[in-house]
Every structure is written in structure tokens, then in C-alpha cells.
Amino acid sequence: EDKVVQSPLSLVVHEGDTVTLNCSYEVTNFRSLLWYKQEKKAPTFLFMLTSSGIEKKSGRLSSILDKKELFSILNITATQTGDSAVYLCAARNYGGSQGNLIFGKGTKLSVKP
């Protein structure tokens, strides 16, 4: 069965800290790895990674994929209270006509002032 495992499940840090969130996957016909941020409502898209070893960056957030070891990390530097959210990792496969997104259980990040 396809699965995505995130760690840690929850994390409490102080403003200014740097955090690394982990995501490992076992997915047949893997195509891409996606990261989302979920605050109160809908998950919002952060990154999509298809190629190994190429870092994607957006402001203080960055992410990279290792297709050999089947994992991805999401880094957040100089954290702010607004980064508090659940971060979801999802693996996309080639199943069906456009594949499904298989989500991990998320990492709940709390950033204290």
C-alpha cells in the first residue's frame, strides 16, 4: 500500500529558529512530491518537486527531494509566528488519468514569540 510518513508529528520552536520537516514515501509509480501549508482552512500549495537534488526556494522556505532515498525535507529559516501551521507532504503517483495525491499525516509547527 502506498504511504507517506512525516516527522516529527509536532514541533514547538521559538521565533528565529530554523526547522527541518521530514517526509518519506513509498509510492508505486511515483511522479512528484508536493508540500502544502494548512492553517485554519484549505491547504495552500508551497512546492512541487519532481527531480532529485534540485532545491526549490521561496523566501525563507526551501525544499529538496531525494528520489534514491525516497524522502524530502522542508526547511524554514528564521521562523516567525505566522509560520505556525500544519505542513502536509503529498506524493503523486501515475495512477488513474492524472494520479492521486497521497498525503502524510502532517507536521504541526508552533512558533512561539
Place this chain on the structure above:
Amino acid sequence: DTAVSQTPKYLVTQMGNDKSIKCEQNLGHDTMYWYKQDSKKFLKIMFSYNNKELIINETVPNRFSPKSPDKAHLNLHINSLELGDSAVYFCASSGLWTEAFFGQGTRLTVV
């Protein structure tokens, strides 16, 4: 303009009732999805659908059925609601191998 919109946002209903949640996307995407998010925030795929193919997660009870009148809409019908159906239901859509965009969710409470 909201890209993916769901209605209603909140739904409280009694056990045994039948209810529907509507979803519309204005992104021109070919594929739409329904996800269920439980109290522990775990998002689980229920259905994915485009104009050619419906993929059903085999763990979804057949009381749940998606209905798509056209490419921009994918509604979710639930028959004989049970307490365990209480959750937040998210609709999403995606283009060809692009990221999925999510609606704001429908919080269903079965009493």
C-alpha cells in the same frame, strides 16, 4: 474569484439523513478530487475524477457517491449518514500534473 468553491461551509445533520456537498472550480482543470480530513488532520483521498475516469478509494463506503454534471463540478452525495462521517471534506482540482488547489472545506457534523 474563488478558484475552488464548496458549499455549504458547515453542515449539521442527523444520523440516517442524506446530504450533498457541492464543488465548483473555475480553473479549467480536468481532474477533481474529494478528500476527507479527520479530527487528527489526516487528509485521505476519497475519489478522483475527470471526464473519462472515476477512481474510487476502495475503503470509501458506497454510501458516498460523486456526481459530475460537467467538468467544472463534482458534487458529493452521502446517504444514510453515520456519526463516523463527521469530518471536514475538501474538494480539490488540478491540471495536467500540476499542483492541486483546494476548496475551503465543508465541516460535516452528524448528530
